[in-house]
Amino acid sequence: MAQQFVDSHIAPDKVVVFGKNSCPFCKSALDLLKQINIKPGHLEYIDLARQKNMDAIQDYLMQLTGARTVPRIFIGETCIGGFTDLEALNNSGELSVMLKKIGAL
Numbered sequence: 001m002a003q004q005f006v007d008s009h010i011a012p013d014k015v016v017v018f019g020k021n022s023c024p025f026c027k028s029a030l031d032l033l034k035q036i037n038i039k040p041g042h043l044e045y046i047d048l049a050r051q052k053n054m055d056a057i058q059d060y061l062m063q064l065t066g067a068r069t070v071p072r073i074f075i076g077e078t079c080i081g082g083f084t085d086l087e088a089l090n091n092s093g094e095l096s097v098m099l100k101k102i103g104a105l
Helices: 002-009 024-035 054-065 081-090 094-101
Strands: 017-019 041-045 072-077 078-081
Touching: 002 017, 002 054, 017 024, 024 041, 024 081, 054 078, 072 081, 072 094, 078 081, 081 094
Parallel strands: 017 041
Antiparallel strands: 017 072, 072 078
16 A cells, blocks of 8 residues: 555656655755746655555655655655755756756756
């Protein structure tokens, strides 16, 4: 069930952030992504705290990405990590390249 939930949200042309509204790093990641002006429909934020099977989802994210922490950020079908990783990609200019590659810019 958790695997199906996560896999159904990850898509080749989307940026997906699995996070929790109470997490400041999740908010920072979402704020940074919103500033970039990603095309409508290409950015999705999923608040894990609202999911009944939150622990199972985080366990599956651990299997998939090597980390259980939030945010877990996917650009296309690639997990880029968390907020620090997102910020580093943005600062290096690589984030824009990745977003263009999946058609999100």
